[in-house]
Amino acid sequence: MENADWLDVTASVRGDEDAYERLVRRYEKQITSLLWRFTRDPVQCEELVQQVFVEAYFSLKTYRGDAPLLHWLRRIATRTGYRFWRKKAREPQEMPLPDFEIMEQIEAAEEEERIDPSEAAAVLHALLARLTAPDRLVLTLLYFERCGTQEIAERMGWSRAKVKTQALRARRKIKEIAEREHLLERLGWTL
């Protein structure tokens, strides 16, 4: 663990608010980037990031320093995002794929590099939103965060076997959804 982190953690536990503010500034970008995978609404994302840092502050005494602080924060953030999805799943919602205009922009791209990353993320986000929360979580972490099954299991407190089964099932479902939406044809990637 980085010395600066450990110093700021111990100072924060003693009640030094400036030290905690330094920690927030240091890791805010990474946590925001992770939670952006859970919601693309800036207001909701900001709220989630705040929740993560507030929860982390009140749990700081339980942080033993075995793993880097960022790993610990990412675990809290992943669980916060997952709780957010589960809460949202109770409300009826229908997230359509990005409209035709956006798809046309993607279609116009000849190579992968020419696709706007934001549009690619929006399409992927909309596709993943059609899955259940556990399936969506596993694929989000696999696709966006490049997490391995072991890391997903650690973050969520699940068994590795459960993550593997979930990933297999989720991949099958997302494939069906993408084929139903003629995704490759719309992206011009059929060849």
Added chain:
Amino acid sequence: MDTLEGLAKLARRAREEQTPVFGMAEMVRLRIQSESRQSVTLIPLGLFGGLSAVAASIILFMAVQFWQYMNSPIMELVAPLPEIRLW
């Protein structure tokens, strides 16, 4: 191209997306201060609630005891009067 391969390709591109930066260290600090205050005000409230519950239990216990020893006023009317020698 396989669909899953296409999705992986899309994900590769999506990972390069620039995510927003909010700059919320100050907001987090304010929220922590507000939640700390809330938890402090909840402690005396919980203490007061606990004491009230204990007091109510004692009163209830005493009430039950008194009820068991109390005579009914109607029974007093029909019960034979103790014989009193008038002379």
